[in-house]
Amino acid sequence: MVLELTAEQEAFRQQIEAFARDVVSLRAAGIDKSGEFPGDVMHAAAAHGLLGVTIPKAWGGAGRDYVSYALAIEAVARASATVAVSLSVTNSLVAEVIAHAGREPQRERWLRPLASGEAIGAFALSEPDAGTDAANQKTKAVKSGDGYRITGRKVWVANAEEASVAIVFARTRPGLRGLGVTAFLVPMATPGIRRTARADSLGVRGLGCMDLDLDISVGDDQVLGHVDQGFRLAMWALQGGRVAIAAQALGIGQAALDEAIAHAKRREQFGQPIANYQAIQWMLADMATELAAARMLTLKAAAAKDRQDKSACEASMAKLAASEAAHKAADKAMQILASAGYRRGSVVERLFRDVRATEIYQGTSEAQRMIIAANVLANA
Numbered sequence: 160m161v162l163e164l165t166a167e168q169e170a171f172r173q174q175i176e177a178f179a180r181d182v183v184s185l186r187a188a189g190i191d192k193s194g195e196f197p198g199d200v201m202h203a204a205a206a207h208g209l210l211g212v213t214i215p216k217a218w219g220g221a222g223r224d225y226v227s228y229a230l231a232i233e234a235v236a237r238a239s240a241t242v243a244v245s246l247s248v249t250n251s252l253v254a255e256v257i258a259h260a261g262r263e264p265q266r267e268r269w270l271r272p273l274a275s276g277e278a279i280g281a282f283a284l285s286e287p288d289a290g291t292d293a294a295n296q297k298t299k300a301v302k303s304g305d306g307y308r309i310t311g312r313k314v315w316v317a318n319a320e321e322a323s324v325a326i327v328f329a330r331t332r333p334g335l336r337g338l339g340v341t342a343f344l345v346p347m348a349t350p351g352i353r354r355t356a357r358a359d360s361l362g363v364r365g366l367g368c369m370d371l372d373l374d375i376s377v378g379d380d381q382v383l384g385h386v387d388q389g390f391r392l393a394m395w396a397l398q399g400g401r402v403a404i405a406a407q408a409l410g411i412g413q414a415a416l417d418e419a420i421a422h423a424k425r426r427e428q429f430g431q432p433i434a435n436y437q438a439i440q441w442m443l444a445d446m447a448t449e450l451a452a453a454r455m456l457t458l459k460a461a462a463a464k465d466r467q468d469k470s471a472c473e474a475s476m477a478k479l480a481a482s483e484a485a486h487k488a489a490d491k492a493m494q495i496l497a498s499a500g501y502r503r504g505s506v507v508e509r510l511f512r513d514v515r516a517t518e519i520y521q522g523t524s525e526a527q528r529m530i531i532a533a534n535v536l537a538n539a
């Protein structure tokens with residue numbers, strides 16, 4: 160490991176590993192099959208301090224550091240990628256943003272419910288024409304009396320099916336791309352929010368991803384942070400989010416390695432376990448090495464976040480390395496299990512589908528490379 164864990168971090172990791180093994184893993188196949196949002200598992204996770212992990216205790220959170228958070232997300236993802244990403248959205252993309260930029264009444268209203276699991280959070284940035292180019296926001300917020308009228312369409316909003324609150328990004332000044340976007344804190348019960356299509360996705364099924372049609376009125380007191388500064392806030396949120404997605408990818412990759420090792424020892428061909436063949440051993444060696452390297456980058460990025468360093472580049476490196484290592488691990492696990500992995504309903508088949516999203520959401524691998532390249536060129 161890149162850094163020595165403290166006794167507290169190690170104890171938390173073990174506690175969450177036990178929760179993931181005893182509770183989450185028993186539900187993983189069912190969540191994938193039904194595609195239903197696992198609200199009960201989220202409540203159980205909240206009881207283990209997995210919502211509001213890094214939120215100060217004064218606001219109802221667990222007050223832990225980012226390294227502990229990353230360790231916990233990896234442990235949960237090893238059991239269920241869906242539960243891990245759902246937790247990470249409420250933690251990194253909603254609660255942490257409110258703690259960071261919210262005014263006191265906004266923190267009072269939302270942080271306790273989000274940390275206790277009473278409220279689930281969603282982050283509504285992507286639009287039909289604003290994916291990688293997230294600054295190209297077409298959703299408009301037009302000043303009207305003591306507030307704004309927000310109209311537009313958001314897509315792929317994870318957790319939206321059950322969320323109580325969403326951070327909605329909307330353009331407040333035309334023509335300024337990222338500089339004219341504002342973040343709003345919007346209860347999902349607000350009249351004028353229509354949850355439209357539920358995404359029927361390849362993997363991370365049960366994430367409650369919805370498209371949202373918006374025609375809503377909000378008050379000035381629902382502006383999160385500063386007017387016209389919302390895009391910067393979104394990028395701040397995504398730095399933490401990417402560390403969590405790196406950890407999620409590691410959990411999926413580790414589960415693929417676990418499955419591959421168990422199968423290689425069990426399955427006999429030509430009179431001996433396939434683990435005796437060098438072809439299999441080298442695949443296992445590559446999987447273990449690439450995951451270990453990505454874990455170091457992930458913990459380094461988490462530690463940078465704890466030190467409040469400017470960590471955008473580290474977070475992007477961690478997400479890029481971990482998602483690609485995990486993708487390769489799932490692919491090699493499929494090769495080692497062969498027909499046993501290719502069968503619908505096998506664990507490796509689910510991991511193979513789940514892992515793919517880690518190279519897409521919270522910025523594609525190409526978007527991470529853009530951030531890393533800009534950083535290395537600027538600092539050359």
Ligand SMILES: Cc1cc2nc3c(=O)[nH]c(=O)nc-3n(C[C@H](O)[C@H](O)[C@H](O)COP(=O)(O)OP(=O)(O)OC[C@H]3O[C@@H](n4cnc5c(N)ncnc54)[C@H](O)[C@@H]3O)c2cc1C
Nearest residue numbers: 282283284285290291315316317516519520521522523525
């Ligand atoms: C399961 C899932 C959950 C999601 N959850 C959320 C959520 O909760 N909230 C939210 O706001 N969004 C969410 N998203 C949306 C996600 O963030 C976007 O899908 C992602 O940012 C990519 O955007 P896009 O799909 O529109 O791809 P596009 O931007 O259309 O990209 C298509 C391809 O072009 C590449 N590309 C684009 N621009 C460039 C460039 N300049 N240089 C090189 N290559 C480029 C991309 O890397 C990609 O390979 C989710 C998506 C998924 C799949």
